[in-house]
Amino acid sequence: MLSICAGFVHGVGYRPTRPWARALLHPLLLWPAMATLAVIWVHSF
Incomplete structure (x- = not known):
C-alpha cells in the first residue's frame, strides 16, 4: 500500500x-x- 501511495x-x-x-x-x-507487489497480490488468489 505504501509503494502505491508513493507512486x-x-x-x-x-x-x-x-x-x-x-x-x-x-x-x-x-x-x-x-510491480512485484502487484504480482504477489495477483498470485495470492
Whole structure:
C-alpha cells in the first residue's frame, strides 16, 4: 500500500527537498516495488 501511495505522489509531480526522501520516492525504486507487489497480490488468489 505504501509503494502505491508513493507512486501516486511521484506521479502528480511532488519533488521532496530532502535527499533521503528523494531517494525513497525515486521511480527506479517505486516501479519495481509496485510491480512485484502487484504480482504477489495477483498470485495470492
